[in-house]
Amino acid sequence: MVKARTGRMRLTRWVLGLLALAFAVSALAVGPAGSASAAPTPVPTPAQTAAAYPQSIGIWVRLASDKSNVAGVSVLITGPKGFSQTVTTDKGGRALVGVPYVGDYKVKIDVASTPGGKLYPTTGVAPRIVAVDKGDPGIPAFFLLSPTIPNPSSGGSGGSGGSNQPTTSPSLGDLIFPRLATGLIFGLLIALASVGVSLIYGTTGLNNFAHGELVTFGALVGYTVSGLWGMPGWLGILLAVLLGGAFGWVQDLGLWKPLRKRRIALIPLMIVSIGLSLAVRYIFQIAYGPDLLVTPSDSSSFLNLGPVHLRFTDVTSPIIAIVVLLVVAYVMLRTRIGKATRAVADNGALASASGINVERVIRFVWVLGGALAGLSGALIGYYQPVSWQTGASVLLLIFASVTLGGLGTAFGALVGSLIISVLVDESTIVIPSNMKLVAALLVMIIILIFRPQGILGRRDRIG
């Protein structure tokens, strides 16, 4: 009897594994992204710089003979939806062009602007085609110039390049490492929010579907302070943390605490949280409009590690996140309130009976969760443009992360966030970038089949 039951369970797992596999294969069959995206981003004004867009093309022009940088070369970039921009290389022979849309861009050197007007790109491809994926900063478009004419027909500056040969396929390292970097950076940013979700879930049992709005709140505070008021960025981040904590506190005081008093069960509470999420999200839209908002920052390359190009904020944001996460870990493990929090998460009734003020712990967790989400949002604002629905889209990754790590375990949320984020970014090597979230869903389904308590969760939690 027991054997039959386990046999059926194993069969179920197999069937599901096959389903997941079929899903993955069908996603693979679609092939890598190539065509222009029709993502619903509002049309940005052409005056915006590279900082305005999550993706950009990094142009570098050098001489083929001695590899010296060539300044003052004008380069024409044309892309989907009529995108067209001309840039001139700086002293380092470089130019960074922010591009608004995903898709193929043509990068063409204006031969007349090269020194002497007689230097041609050696690649023989004019213009060069650069495939831009969502959120890729500094996609390389490097040129070597030599005095020989590689292809007589491509000398003019009219931009009517007929032989559109794609760039030589990049090495495996060029594919993996930039995605690993972006995955880890973004993973650390969403880990801040995931830890909050996990703590709130652990202490109150509530899956907070409105947590994404706390993230958006932080992002909008950061944008308002440094984008609208022109104050320094650190002040925006600090205020996002403080006001985020205050928002969490107000939410608990004004909504969740009275509902706990009314002894409303958890399922209705989750529905309350989706109602709250809907209302708050659209209040943000009324206040900030439907467009993408860009928090100003320096978008030039700050640190180059082989194929990985990082902006200043790409380096500092993860450092801030790591420091804050370490502080949270210290608080959780070593301080009184941290121990009390873990006690409540373990067994609320027992904790209450041993004299722990459960209400105070829950209030602390809401403030902490709000502050962490605020920080996460503000830093995400430096990583990519944000909008009123940023939190709603990040919420998926947060939920995938906490499920992977184990619902209600704070450290699991951290590990889960890093794994999910890296995996989602690496998946764009084989699937179109718009479909990268499918990878997160697959991970979630597979982990729930084989280890439903998550990586760090305990068996008894899943009930």
Added chain:
Amino acid sequence: MDFSFVPLAFGQLLSPLTIGYALAALGLAVHFGFTGLLNFGQAGFMAVGGYAFAITTTEFGWPLWASILATVLGSVLFALLLGIPTLRLRADYLSIVTIAAAEIVRYTVKTPAISSFTGGSDGINGSSITFDKLDPLPDITYGFGVLRFTNDDLWIAIVGWIVVILAAFLVRQLMRSPWGRIVKGIREDEDAVRSLGKNVTWYKMQSLILGGVLGGLATVIVIIPTSLQPDNYGTQTTFFLYTIVLLGGATTVFGPIIGSIIFWFVLSITDGLLTLLVANHLIPLTSIQQGPIRFILVGIALMLLVIFRPQGIFGNKREAHFSV
């Protein structure tokens, strides 16, 4: 002042959204109200069903019956994919996976690489060809005043309501059958039902499939007179459906249907009223800011309903405590 929005609000009774949402809400009531499944991804079921119908109709040129079969199959597969990993776990796992899966479906169909099939962000037009061929109504305009319907509009409205009533009748009979008693038992106390030797997970799966198929068919009713737009199947659609279900009464069969009628009527009246107020500068909002107001109102209504009247208009308070 133009008060034509008042008769137009009554026209919502024949609008594809009212009919479609009534059917999808009925499906959600099967999940949430009768079985206690916390499905936060009904919009995903709607999207899968809709795309199955639209792609097979417009791309493959399948006949109506085959496309509807594809819709049903698509919804069943989606239910299996989401249900198998989550239904043996606690209620919140289903909610997390379904809300994520629904959004991922929406992102995926917008992928440029498969837009030759899915139409990308623009969606798919022209799903009505096979259905409108069967239209027996004479090709004239029906209605009076500001309420005008073409023969095709009226045709889908009639068929839509018939489908909704048949589905409601089916669900009503099912819930009175032994099967219905078991799923309601699962809602009240899963362990008690399990101790009676019932395979709880399998019953939950059947319920998820039934409600999901109703959700998939609902989209067919919506997209035949309009078009399939991926962004109409975001999280807000699921939240609308929850509001409808809780408004009418989650544990009743006719609650979701009446809920849908009231919901779209009220929404239409508020939209009209707001437009009037904004146009006459009676409230400090621009017409762009007016759009989100309905979502805020729905969000607040949803919270208030759950807190103060979880049984809805027609529900029974005893059935609506949703213990976990």
